[in-house]
Amino acid sequence: MTDPRPVAAASAIFPQTRPGGCLCGAVRFEAVLATPDFGACHCEMCRRWTGSALLGMSLPAGAITWHGEEHIARIQSSDWAERGFCSRCGSGLYYRVTAPGAAAQRIELPIGLLDDAGGLTFTNEIYIDHKPDSYAYAGAGRKLMTRQDCLEAFGGLDETDGK
Ligand SMILES: [Zn+2]
Numbered sequence: 001m002t003d004p005r006p007v008a009a010a011s012a013i014f015p016q017t018r019p020g021g022c023l024c025g026a027v028r029f030e031a032v033l034a035t036p037d038f039g040a041c042h043c044e045m046c047r048r049w050t051g052s053a054l055l056g057m058s059l060p061a062g063a064i065t066w067h068g069e070e071h072i073a074r075i076q077s078s079d080w081a082e083r084g085f086c087s088r089c090g091s092g093l094y095y096r097v098t099a100p101g102a103a104a105q106r107i108e109l110p111i112g113l114l115d116d117a118g119g120l121t122f123t124n125e126i127y128i129d130h131k132p133d134s135y136a137y138a139g140a141g142r143k144l145m146t147r148q149d150c151l152e153a154f155g156g157l158d159e160t161d162g163k
């Protein structure tokens with residue numbers, strides 16, 4: 001059986017730039033991807049924000065050039081971070097660390113926004129101990145981190161604190 005999905009000729013070469021945007025097209029962007037790596041976050045806030053789990057790429061803020069920025073609405077989802085979404089269609093656009101520190105201004109970009117989300121590498125799952133037992137991603141070899149692992153690795157940047 002042949003795979004019907006289009007495969008970009010340059011998709012194996014990183015860094016590379018990929019375009020993407022929201023459901024309605026009011027917000028578009030180009031993202032420079034240094035690596036093909038992406039991960040899943042199973043924390044309660046990402047679960048509610050996306051309706052499932054956040055599959056995202058961690059990028060420095062400067063890696064993304066936005067178009068239609070006037071349509072980006074923001075919610076300060078915790079003391080640590082804000083989440084951007086399209087004010088017209090509601091698509092979640094990014095999670096951005098607003099607190100100072102090593103992770104300041106870093107963005108988690110949902111890979112589902114990319115026009116072509118193929119050819120990427122699923123490398124990690126965080127808050128794995130918060131994932132509902134109703135589903136699990138197939139495959140093995142990913143780095144799995146619990147909430148406690150994350151608190152130790154990221155210096156206490158936890159959006160679920162106080163919930
Ligand atoms: Zn939109």
Ligand SMILES: [Zn+2]
Binds near residue numbers: 041042043046
């Ligand atoms: Zn999360």
